[in-house]
Amino acid sequence: MKKISTMSFSRRDVLKTTATAALITAMRSAFPSGAFASTGAPEVRGAKLGYIALTDAAPLVIAKEKGLFEKHGLPDVDVAKQASWGATRDNLVLGGEANGIDGAHILSPLPFLMQTGKVTQNNQPVPMSILARLNYDSQGISVAKEYAETGVGLDASKLKAVFAAKKAAGKEIKAAMTFPGGTHDLWLRYWLAAGGIDPDKDVSTIVVPPPQMVANMKVGNMDVFCVGEPWNEQLVNQGIGFTACTTGEIWKGHPEKAFAMRTDWIEKNPNATKALLMAIMEAQQWCDRMENKDEMAAILGKRQWFNVPPVDVLGRLKGDINYGNGRTEKATNLYMKFWAGGVSYPFQSHDAWFITENIRWGKFAPNTDIKSLVGKVNREDVWRAAAKDLGVASADIPSSTSRGKETFFDGKIFDPENPSAYLDSLSIKAAT
Template structure:
């Protein structure tokens, strides 16, 4: 059996001192220096081989999680052919290079065993896939990604320090930091996990009632109050002339229970995360009325973040987490990787969904439940930039709908919570393209949003919470 070099072997002394204990001659010194250099090169080569084999084994195991299936596959095609096939669609060489670089950084980590919470939805794709594909391990981290039942539980576990970091709805760190719905606890958004990727899904009984002006009295599910789902659904209904607080009922329902509630007739529709919009079509109980990209193309949804306290106490560990998530996001952005990613995140430990459903979501070629096959490549995307103007927009909606009373220093809160400077720093470290600015303008249903005019924007809507 081949013995591989372990990164921990670097701590062992290299017994190169002369056994006689006497001063060496110049020739002996040169000989010793040459021996040290040779040994260092050998260790580097052995570590690179260890890292490369680890990455290769991790990829094969992630794509073929069942031992018997994996063994049959490797016997049938051979290791070299299997790795060549995987390398044609996954950035194996880049991953191996990152793994080698991580070996140099792992020793400075304050904490290596981490628990990260997630809700089993496609929004969490980068955070989830980083575990089976080895991106956390590349950075010297031993991460347990923990499936969690609902967003209130995610919030509570972060406040109680049961999780080190987590999958957030992107408005949640703003709300928690401000003490909205919980004790004020400073939280931060490190990256946006996904943009777009949501839909309004309606019961099949409403397939001939597509005009939202006719939806007065309807019941809709949203996953959490401090969510883009809530804010986008409210925006959409209000643009159609309906007051979401008085003309319809909005109910908080965990994403995994939305399809069952639609089937039971408890709700008329939901604005929720995938894969549950596509799952409703798959189970023939609903249709996709509208993708949220048609409300705001490029809107944020979920985020990856942690507490300000964790960052302050564990800056190197936080940096390692950042690099892991950014590496996963870069891979997820490439459309050619989406089918393989669907296979990686489909198992019971992660999303526990049919690959066919996840493929439709991630590739953007999907059935809409009305007899049509749609092709929308950017149905979901994975741009990690935590734009501070996105945070300001969320705050304007909190103000618009009465979640926040009184004056708000929009810019101050956005810059405190959304860590765009850090995101750019670590993207640059990873040689990723770094965009400029922090406050781009956006268009939501044809209306421009400029963060510099936040208060004016919040007050510009005819339908809003009184007071």
């Protein structure tokens, strides 16, 4: 894989005022796992960051709420809600200097689609950099209540006959996801295809922003959707549908959202970039602690963040899953992970899978140089530099850019060193 040069950083000046020192002492007490390590003074006082109302945006929200951006010398960070992933993309294209945003909580494949101009106006490439992974697991695939009697769960094949009959009767089967080529699109497609349902031929995939999923299913605009929390939980709490499976059941410990920024912003502000990362990493550590989940749900539920009842957030944060079809599970390991086990580190092997799946469904050409593209966008070297300055234990810093082979619920295996073999093993796909 292409070697990426390591950025060089100097030490930050010691903070001088008594008030600031008191703040730092308080923050150290609240976040004992991360030492207040410093780098060169940030070039700017803040940045404009975007987020979608999804539980996996929590590290950005908590970093803002808990004063972690200020702690690392960035008092003017703006964390702004985006209406959709399309709006996130458009505002990243604009950039903060043009009233857009500099970085975002983002679907992990989206920076690669932007880097190559696949989803931008006039196919204009926008150089992007992934700096951290924000979470693992805890997305969901939910189904309209009318399909409850099929018994559909992790095995999507139970929908095949009923979908075929409905389609033969002249009705459209609508499967909703949040952005073409994004994580939710890929989880939905994988689940359908594993059950023998072709997502390009047997159903119509539609795009719906995450906060609008429940309302659209309530009025019958879709048969199935894939989205992150808290929207699957809210669907169940409102009695509108049920969860067939969580995405952790499809691929246990799967990567989900990323923190990414415009590459030109990083190049202009290397110290500020690392300060942002350090704040977000500390927030991930806070989010990962089970004793913080109740407070986290209350914060995310606030009007200015998600504007939802905290109960819609809390259950699945703790691994308590009411699937809504009579099945309930308590204290599962399917809760959202934010830090322990290398979650924050952006494994390049994971990005290789996202690109390979987008080759599978025709978003990228079959001859795409996966390693080269990953090397341009994935800046795991910056993550390592930030982790070192933050005082992250060496045992918590992965020694390799690859997590190795990954195994899915249907027995398929992805070897990042041989993506072609993985593609060859798949019977339903657009790519040849």
